């Protein structure tokens with residue numbers, strides 16, 4: 001059950017449930033813990049709707065025009081680990097499949113990799129080479145946009161396989177870290193900007 005009124009604006013709902021954790025995972029980082037937002041039924045429902053929304057406007061018309069039915073995306077890609085919780089829910093709701101973009105060394109078959117830097121270190125993401133088909137329209141979902149390193153790497157992987165990123169959606173954008181600029185020319189749709 002939700003603990004907040006249904007008419008609460010979504011950004012306020014998220015802001016009220018998220019918890020700031022100072023000095024996690026390293027000193028100086030304020031970690032935005034979204035687990036209470038995921039655990040709230042009403043907030044989770046509205047987040048899933050909100051994350052799909054940007055891909056359901058113009059691209060839906062384009063999908064009809066080129067003969068493809070359904071939402072304005074063919075598949076939802078989510079970034080390990082927290083992005084998985086969101087991407088799977090959005091995909092199930094939209095009637096599409098879900099593709100995992102994983103941390104290095106987790107995928108069992110042939111994959112491509114992209115390295116990146118984030119607020120508290122460096123990492124690499126991988127994507128199975130047959131996970132995305134040329135021309136496939138992809139809605140990319142994650143929980144947080146911080147430096148933009150993660151989403152930049154994820155977009156690069158999808159595009160290397162010929163996928164078309166029709167929308168990028170996150171729950172929180174941390175504006176001080178400049179991630180939006182790093183992900184340009186792709187536009188990031190954020191449910192809460194802080």
Ligand SMILES: O=P(O)(O)OC[C@H]1O[C@H](OP(=O)(O)OP(=O)(O)O)[C@H](O)[C@@H]1O
Pocket residue numbers: 079080081082083117118119123142143144145146147148149150151179
């Ligand atoms: O914009 P950036 O600076 O790249 O940061 C954003 C990323 O950081 C967090 O993931 P993290 O790598 O901590 O992994 P986790 O989801 O497995 O905790 C978050 O879930 C985003 O994917």
Ligand SMILES: Nc1ncnc2[nH]cnc12
Pocket residue numbers: 029030031032033118119144146147174
């Ligand atoms: N400050 C932060 N809080 C939560 N997730 C993050 N990912 C990168 N920076 C983050």
